[in-house]
Amino acid sequence: MTETIPPRAPRPARGPSMADVAERAGVSTQTVSRVANGLTNVEPATRDRVLQAMQVLGYRPNKAARALRSGRFRNIGITMFTLSTYGNMRTLDGITVAAAAAGYSITLVPVRDPTQEAVSSAFTNLVEQAVDGIILLIEAHLVDNSEVELPPGLPVVVVDSGARADYPVVDNDQTEGARLATQHLLDLGHDTVWHVAGPEGSYPASRRHESWRDTLQAHGRAVPPLFRGDWTAASGHALGLEIAHRPEITAVFAANDAMALGIMSALHESGRRIPQDVSIVGFDDMAESDSFWPPLTTVHQDFDLVGQRSIEILLEEIEHAPIVPVRSIVPVRLVLRASTGTPPHAP
Amino acid sequence: MTETIPPRAPRPARGPSMADVAERAGVSTQTVSRVANGLTNVEPATRDRVLQAMQVLGYRPNKAARALRSGRFRNIGITMFTLSTYGNMRTLDGITVAAAAAGYSITLVPVRDPTQEAVSSAFTNLVEQAVDGIILLIEAHLVDNSEVELPPGLPVVVVDSGARADYPVVDNDQTEGARLATQHLLDLGHDTVWHVAGPEGSYPASRRHESWRDTLQAHGRAVPPLFRGDWTAASGHALGLEIAHRPEITAVFAANDAMALGIMSALHESGRRIPQDVSIVGFDDMAESDSFWPPLTTVHQDFDLVGQRSIEILLEEIEHAPIVPVRSIVPVRLVLRASTGTPPHAP
DNA sequence: GGCTTGCATGTTTACGTCAACATGCTAGTC
DNA sequence: GACTAGCATGTTGACGTAAACATGCAAGCC
Known part of the structure; x- marks a missing residue:
């Protein structure tokens, strides 16, 4: 006697097709198609029969076939x-x-x-x-x-x-955002603005970086060396520790809110006050930025x-x-x- | 003379199909299919011809047809x-x-x-x-x-x-997370723990809520009334202002990190110190939580x-x-x- | 009554792929 | 040399849908 091992379920049956619905409703597949697509030239009685058949069978149109056709x-x-x-x-x-x-x-x-x-x-x-x-x-x-x-x-x-x-x-508008941020800090009376940029390869990062530099230059201000982060709060924190040790830094424009958060955290840790000792501007306007401590001035993107x-x-x-x-x-x-x-x- | 208005491009030609590749390579569509699927029983020379034809024509397999077939x-x-x-x-x-x-x-x-x-x-x-x-x-x-x-x-x-x-x-493990959070605060010596919950209909919110309550009861502690937030930092901030006015509250378990952030912000605003006056635990362990001020004790989810x-x-x-x-x-x-x-x- | 018109419905076919089966060539065996 | 095995390649058909075309019936018109 031979043990027949049932073949590994060769894939459960496919769902019902238009043909199944058509058969049950006693119409052609084309009529089912017309009902499925909401065309009007179908007798109400026929339509109802088709809809009911769809309901009973749990018909759902096959997207692959539709896509293939269209x-x-x-x-x-x-x-x-x-x-x-x-x-x-x-x-x-x-x-x-x-x-x-x-x-x-x-x-x-x-x-x-x-x-x-x-x-x-x-x-x-x-x-x-x-x-x-x-x-x-x-x-x-x-x-x-x-x-x-x-x-x-x-x-x-x-x-x-x-x-x-x-x-x-x-x-x-990366350029305008960075300009607004930098300009705002200059308008408050800061001599210059330091920048914590995003990672090297990133285009938004370079745009913000360039626009920050251009804005400073347009006002004849010194362009301080760049701090380079990677968008994360952790990288902001690491750079923030360095910033905290340099009393000449009074204004920082961070390329995003997460890094701004990290910087602020490092400043708190180091006993530097925001904004009395150092002002910070971010970029993004995260939902949480309003609840940072202190609430973050930032560039809102839509x-x-x-x-x-x-x-x-x-x-x-x-x-x-x-x-x-x-x-x-x-x-x-x-x-x-x-x-x-x-x-x-x-x- | 009749101006013929070109019909609004009736949809640019479809991409090349196996038939096009087959024709160009001088083989049958089945052979193209074999090459496309990496089957081995194809003469290397034939394979190369087919691959080249695919390259030239920019052939990409049609997923809809594949899906329909399979x-x-x-x-x-x-x-x-x-x-x-x-x-x-x-x-x-x-x-x-x-x-x-x-x-x-x-x-x-x-x-x-x-x-x-x-x-x-x-x-x-x-x-x-x-x-x-x-x-x-x-x-x-x-x-x-x-x-x-x-x-x-x-x-x-x-x-x-x-x-x-x-x-x-x-x-x-919502239940264990809320237990850990609550237990931690009790272990620190707080008489009881207040809870800022997530929105009403949410299952994780109720799980965390129930587990907080159960943990307090298991230790015979008073179960204070619930604060109800909606997961956002803004809602946390609003509730935080109320918390700040009640000196009897020394420990808060927030149902997520964003609300914890909002609460902390309100406490700062009100001059209450964290954790000296009020301790806070969150839930989520967001990437940023380590950079909150102060860094947030929270439940990490994988x-x-x-x-x-x-x-x-x-x-x-x-x-x-x-x-x-x-x-x-x-x-x-x-x-x-x-x-x-x-x-x-x-x- | 013979005709057209309009509308509901049916039939055929093609979309691109691939499994199953068919063909035909080469090499190896006695 | 006749036969077979093995392998590359070709042919057919089906997956589910919908466009295009075909049918057939009823109402309207002179």
Whole structure:
């Protein structure tokens, strides 16, 4: 007697198809299709029969078949490094909401780390995804240098104004934000402003850095050496300890709120008062910045609008195809709170 | 003479298909398929010709056709309210990374707001997505009460231990976390511990609340009235102002770090010292908590592990089909920092 | 009554891929 | 030399849907 080992469940049955619904309702698949798509030229009685059959069988349309037929997926790919920075997270949130409102879904394609290799591998991955378009939330220069080319016909929007001119771009006004921050500190009477920048390869980091430098130069002020962080509060803290030891530093512009938080923490630890001894400005306006101690003066970015614009432009490209490399810069504004004040020896 | 208005580009040509590649390489589509799938039984010379043709034409496999053929999408749907809470964001991050490692992509299905109606509408949406399984990052009770049923055959994992027993569950150990926090404050010598809870409908919020209460009762301590926040730092700040006016409050357990931050900010404002006058414990261990002022004692959650476990269990269900409602509780640990200390009048 | 018109419904076909089966060539065996 | 085994490659068909085209019936018109 032979023991028959049951074959490892060869994949549970597929769901019911239009054919099943059609059979049960006694109509053709085409009529089912018409009901499923809400076309009007169906007898109410027939429609009801079909709807009931769908209900009973638990029919749900097969998206793959639909996509195959129509050539459209109604799905957008998003490539990004990490959700762990506030800006990325909030931008993704904005994009997701805007996409959902337009009836598109979102496929996340994570990039392990900000290296050329990881980006190329993500692109390879992306190319095989069922997407109608792509939003790149990664450092543009890595896009430009990637060996893997994005498929030519595929609509792309880049959220980083450092991108090659041939893609449409959406970004916050980094330059204006850094200018506002630096100017604000100068206006308070500080001789100059020190800067804690983001990591080297980052485009927003360099934009903020350049704009800070330009603003100082425009006012004929000394441009102090740069502090280089990596966006994290921990890096801000490490640099903050150094800042605390240098009494000549009275004004610091941090390239994001998390680093500003770390700096403030180091200053507290070292017994330096904010803003009496040192003034701090951040960048992002995180939901928590208002509850930092002291509440942080910072540059507010409208991430929801960035997400919304990105989707708008991408859908325009997808649905009407004229690939015009638009450049959409979203305005920022300075939010004044308690972390900034006049310098220690001001009149 | 008739002006012919060109019809609004009826959708640019589709990308090249296997047939195009086959034609160019002078082989059959099946051979192209074999090359595309890395099968070995192809003459090296033929393979090269096919690969070159793919290269030239910029061929990328059509996922919809593949999915249609195989009945699998290699895609997982994630339903969640908002990315704006630290826990959600980090869990999503963990899930995304784990899914990518397993060769699956992620489709986000946002839920506008935590109402029954929005959840039902998201489910309707979800049902039409091309997904092989679903991870629910929403309050379980809204799932249970939804009028829209999830399709019966579809594998589901819930990240919320309040879920119905018929779905597998992954969650942080909320109960143990709240116990650790409360116990720590009692051990320091505080008579009792006050609690700032999360919003009413939230399951993690009630778990933490109940465990705090149980721990106090187990030690025969008074259970003070509850403060009710909404997870945001702003709500913490508002409640913190009240706490600051009540000198009998010496120890506070906040249900998350953001609210703890808000509370501390209000205490600073009111001139109350932390931890000399009031001790605070949070929950989450945000990346920034170490840089709060003072650095926050809090309960660390391993969100990456939650994401990883969720994917593991879901893939097991998808690929091997035995739907066993597992319950996977991820351990937490207390991180001691500077926001807690002995009570004001301790010996 | 013979005709068109309009509308509900049915039939056919193609979308791109890949499993299953078919073919045909080469090399090895007696 | 006849036969077989093994392997590269080709052909067919099905997955579920929807556009395009076809059918067939009833109402309206002269």
